[in-house]
Amino acid sequence: MDPLDAIKSTFFQECDEQLAELESGLLKIEDGEHDPEIVNAVFRAVHSIKGGAAAFGFEDLVEFVHVFETTLDLLRSNALTSTPAVTKTLLRASDVLTDLVRAVRENSSVGNSAVEAIREELSALCRTSPNWKDSEEDIVVPDFTPVQISLDAIFDEGPVEAAPVFVIRFTPKCSLYAKANEALRLIRELGELGEMTVECNMDDVPLLTELDPEGAYLSWTLHLRTNEPAGRIFEVFEFVKEDCDLDISAADVEELLSELRTSLGPGPEEPHSEALPADRPSTDHVPARANGKESPGDQATPSEEQRKGDPPAGAPQPTIRVDLEKIDRLVNLVGELVINQAVLSQRVSEAGLSRASSLMIGLDELEQLTRNIQDSVMAIRAQPVKPVFQRMSRTVREIATLTGKSVRLVMDGEGTEVDKTVIERLTDPLTHMIRNAVDHGLESPEARVAAGKPEEGLLRLCAKHRSGRIVIEVSDDGAGINRKRVREVAVSKGLVPKDAAMTDDEIDNLIFLPGFSTTATASSISGRGVGMDVVKKAIQALGGRISISSTPGRGSTFSMSLPLTLAVLDGMVVSVAKQTFVVPLTAIIETLQPRTESVHSLGGKARVIATRNAFIPLLDIGAILGYRTEEIDPITQVALLVESGSGAKLALLVDAIQGQRQVVIKSLEANYGHVRGIAAATILGDGRVALIVDVDAIMNALRSDSSNADAAPLAAE
Amino acid sequence: MSVTVLTIDDSRTMREMLLLALSDAGFTVVQAEDGVHGLEVLETVKPDVIVTDINMPRMDGFGLIEEVRRHRQHRAVPILVLTTEGDDQKKDRARRAGATGWIIKPFHPVKLVDAIRRVAS
Numbered sequence: 001m002d003p004l005d006a007i008k009s010t011f012f013q014e015c016d017e018q019l020a021e022l023e024s025g026l027l028k029i030e031d032g033e034h035d036p037e038i039v040n041a042v043f044r045a046v047h048s049i050k051g052g053a054a055a056f057g058f059e060d061l062v063e064f065v066h067v068f069e070t071t072l073d074l075l076r077s078n079a080l081t082s083t084p085a086v087t088k089t090l091l092r093a094s095d096v097l098t099d100l101v102r103a104v105r106e107n108s109s110v111g112n113s114a115v116e117a118i119r120e121e122l123s124a125l126c127r128t129s130p131n132w133k134d135s136e137e138d139i140v141v142p143d144f145t146p147v148q149i150s151l152d153a154i155f156d157e158g159p160v161e162a163a164p165v166f167v168i169r170f171t172p173k174c175s176l177y178a179k180a181n182e183a184l185r186l187i188r189e190l191g192e193l194g195e196m197t198v199e200c201n202m203d204d205v206p207l208l209t210e211l212d213p214e215g216a217y218l219s220w221t222l223h224l225r226t227n228e229p230a231g232r233i234f235e236v237f238e239f240v241k242e243d244c245d246l247d248i249s250a251a252d253v254e255e256l257l258s259e260l261r262t263s264l265g266p267g268p269e270e271p272h273s274e275a276l277p278a279d280r281p282s283t284d285h286v287p288a289r290a291n292g293k294e295s296p297g298d299q300a301t302p303s304e305e306q307r308k309g310d311p312p313a314g315a316p317q318p319t320i321r322v323d324l325e326k327i328d329r330l331v332n333l334v335g336e337l338v339i340n341q342a343v344l345s346q347r348v349s350e351a352g353l354s355r356a357s358s359l360m361i362g363l364d365e366l367e368q369l370t371r372n373i374q375d376s377v378m379a380i381r382a383q384p385v386k387p388v389f390q391r392m393s394r395t396v397r398e399i400a401t402l403t404g405k406s407v408r409l410v411m412d413g414e415g416t417e418v419d420k421t422v423i424e425r426l427t428d429p430l431t432h433m434i435r436n437a438v439d440h441g442l443e444s445p446e447a448r449v450a451a452g453k454p455e456e457g458l459l460r461l462c463a464k465h466r467s468g469r470i471v472i473e474v475s476d477d478g479a480g481i482n483r484k485r486v487r488e489v490a491v492s493k494g495l496v497p498k499d500a501a502m503t504d505d506e507i508d509n510l511i512f513l514p515g516f517s518t519t520a521t522a523s524s525i526s527g528r529g530v531g532m533d534v535v536k537k538a539i540q541a542l543g544g545r546i547s548i549s550s551t552p553g554r555g556s557t558f559s560m561s562l563p564l565t566l567a568v569l570d571g572m573v574v575s576v577a578k579q580t581f582v583v584p585l586t587a588i589i590e591t592l593q594p595r596t597e598s599v600h601s602l603g604g605k606a607r608v609i610a611t612r613n614a615f616i617p618l619l620d621i622g623a624i625l626g627y628r629t630e631e632i633d634p635i636t637q638v639a640l641l642v643e644s645g646s647g648a649k650l651a652l653l654v655d656a657i658q659g660q661r662q663v664v665i666k667s668l669e670a671n672y673g674h675v676r677g678i679a680a681a682t683i684l685g686d687g688r689v690a691l692i693v694d695v696d697a698i699m700n701a702l703r704s705d706s707s708n709a710d711a712a713p714l715a716a717e
Numbered sequence: 718m719s720v721t722v723l724t725i726d727d728s729r730t731m732r733e734m735l736l737l738a739l740s741d742a743g744f745t746v747v748q749a750e751d752g753v754h755g756l757e758v759l760e761t762v763k764p765d766v767i768v769t770d771i772n773m774p775r776m777d778g779f780g781l782i783e784e785v786r787r788h789r790q791h792r793a794v795p796i797l798v799l800t801t802e803g804d805d806q807k808k809d810r811a812r813r814a815g816a817t818g819w820i821i822k823p824f825h826p827v828k829l830v831d832a833i834r835r836v837a838s
Contacts, residue, residue: 003737011730044727044772052730055823180795180817189835239818
């Protein structure tokens with residue numbers, strides 16, 4: 001990769017981090033935290049984005065960020081107070097900034113009006129500040145093009161006959177040396193411009209006894225004959241012009257130079273390509289800026305105090321960035337190691353060695369170590385859920401605005417870590433749940449007040465580890481599930497029988513059924529024709545489970561439980577037609593021993609099993625996957641009651657259950673090709689390959705093939 | 718003899734840019750992420766020039782410059798600050814703190830290298 005492209009990709013990565021930092025800081029400010037370091041961090045985040053954006057010439061981005069930065073700078077210097085209105089604007093600006101960054105990265109564009117609107121709001125905020133300097137161009141037209149002082153244009157008009165001689169009187173102050181500048185180096189540099197004579201004035205050098213080793217006693221008079229423009233001479237002294245007395249003169253350009261000196265004072269450096277107009281505005285600028293320095297806008301004291309007083313807040317942990325591909329390779333290799341270790345253990349124990357033999361003890365230790373390695377490697381892929389959570393705060397803001405509700409989002413456990421892929425695929429379902437909670441869960445402010453609750457709704461998003469899984473909860477303090485209504489809807493849509501006896505919990509969970517939606521017309525916010533069934537499907541696709549609990553008048557809690565990694569899977573190992581299969585544990589509801597009286601034939605090969613007042617289709621997994629054609633007697637078998645992502649249930653017949661095991665997932669697609677009905681493969685302890693059954697795919701295939709009684713077997717060799 | 722430059726910037730993007738420009742010019746580059754880190758690095762490295770950003774967590778550029786100028790061993794090392802065009806307040810503060818010179822961001826690699834050569838003795 002081109003090194004610049006690599007840096008660009010670093011820049012975008014860093015942007016993501018800075019944007020997250022920005023948002024979390026603004027949220028803390030919104031919550032009323034007053035630590036100046038938060039404002040500083042927020043400012044730095046924006047400043048940093050500006051620096052990179054300018055380096056890559058992303059003009060649109062720079063222009064916006066500059067206004068944003070100016071506003072934050074005022075906030076930082078307490079020239080602007082963080083009222084709720086101000087923080088709201090800043091939060092929206094951070095959303096726009098996120099969009100702009102994404103637009104630049106994807107080379108697309110963002111609606112100009114939105115950017116324009118928020119920029120106008122920021123500018124308006126700046127104007128309310130007492131520290132606001134009335135120079136419009138500072139805000140609207142940033143100019144970050146590096147401008148170097150070079151006055152070539154003035155001098156380059158026509159060839160100069162004989163090179164002019166400049167007389168330079170140079171008297172360094174001791175501050176010049178204190179800043180690690182050196183008179184000698186400057187003089188040498190000057191000498192490179194042309195022919196030079198040097199006179200050193202040593203009159204001021206005191207006696208040795210009175211000499212301060214860090215004092216400045218020498219001055220120089222230099223005669224430089226050069227064709228270089230006068231600007232070059234000033235450039236040599238650019239860094240030290242405040243730390244020395246400098247007088248540059250030349251007979252023929254005396255007048256022009258005195259003008260130059262004015263322009264090269266502490267004022268802004270002017271673009272060089274135009275001739276200098278007689279009435280230069282820069283002289284007016286200088287005093288204005290000088291006054292600004294003394295104003296309360298100067299941040300020297302607070303930041304210094306903080307630096308010394310506070311312990312280093314958020315000291316960065318040393319980190320190393322690694323290609324994801326390398327980690328995946330490692331995960332894969334460790335998977336192999338786990339399998340090999342299991343094979344080895346099994347072989348050795350088959351050889352009939354005593355468990356107390358030193359070989360077996362060594363193997364046990366190896367197993368322990370292998371597990372530890374596996375856990376550590378998985379931990380590398382793990383990332384905190386924080387970025388996803390933070391994205392949710394934006395979703396909440398957007399929907400709160402759309403619905404006219406007032407919502408406070410409280411997050412907990414953002415540091416909880418889970419596999420990167422899980423995190424990536426969590427965003428959509430979580431967004432949907434949040435939308436749902438604000439739109440349907442929370443009442444309108446009026447209704448809340450009427451119910452004796454605070455006007456502002458509370459939404460809680462929390463993550464925690466529980467028994468090897470991550471549990472994410474979305475809870476609101478809204479009205480809770482209207483069970484009567486849910487039941488009515490479910491009955492009217494034919495999802496449950498009219499007289500079905502259901503517990504409160506069962507009623508609540510009806511909302512996950514496909515095609516269920518309580519609002520007559522799907523609202524544009526949480527509706528979108530998508531129900532909670534899609535959320536459930538997405539969660540189940542990740543090997544997760546979702547459930548809801550609700551208290552009328554007090555609110556609802558959605559709870560998702562997800563695996564920490566997608567590289568291993570908890571599975572039920574079963575044998576079917578002399579083959580070994582793994583069925584994901586998350587799909588299995590229960591196992592049954594079919595009895596003659598519970599199995600009913602529907603004619604042909606079709607059979608159902610009666611369990612818990614329901615008839616569930618009963619199928620032989622061996623037949624479905626094409627391993628046997630002969631019919632088997634269900635009574636001799638074990639049935640696994642499984643549930644698909646869409647909530648459909650099925651009883652799968654297997655010959656026997658071998659046990660429950662954590663298996664390392666090996667992609668079939670990567671090594672062989674996609675096989676319908678099979679999700680992946682794994683290698684068991686005895687070295688045999690076992691296929692992992694894709695319950696959803698089986699169920700979908702059966703549904704679409706249901707018209708065709710003699711459907712072709714799925715997996716077929 | 719190779720010139721060693723210590724670059725201090727909290728932005729990874731900027732650090733990588735500096736690294737690219739400076740190592741291309743044949744300088745030895747040592748990096749730090751903020752002022753505090755910079756001072757830690759100075760315990761073991763003796764740079765010929767320090768290039769530092771101003772806005773950084775923990776210890777900003779001004780703080781770093783003051784610390785270095787008070788440092789027994791490193792007080793004479795030239796320090797260039799990275800600043801944006803027209804930010805005269807910052808330039809002034811940096812100068813008062815003891816900065817040797819400054820580099821305007823975004824910098825042109827050639828200008829950056831030039832500026833470093835000018836102050837490196």
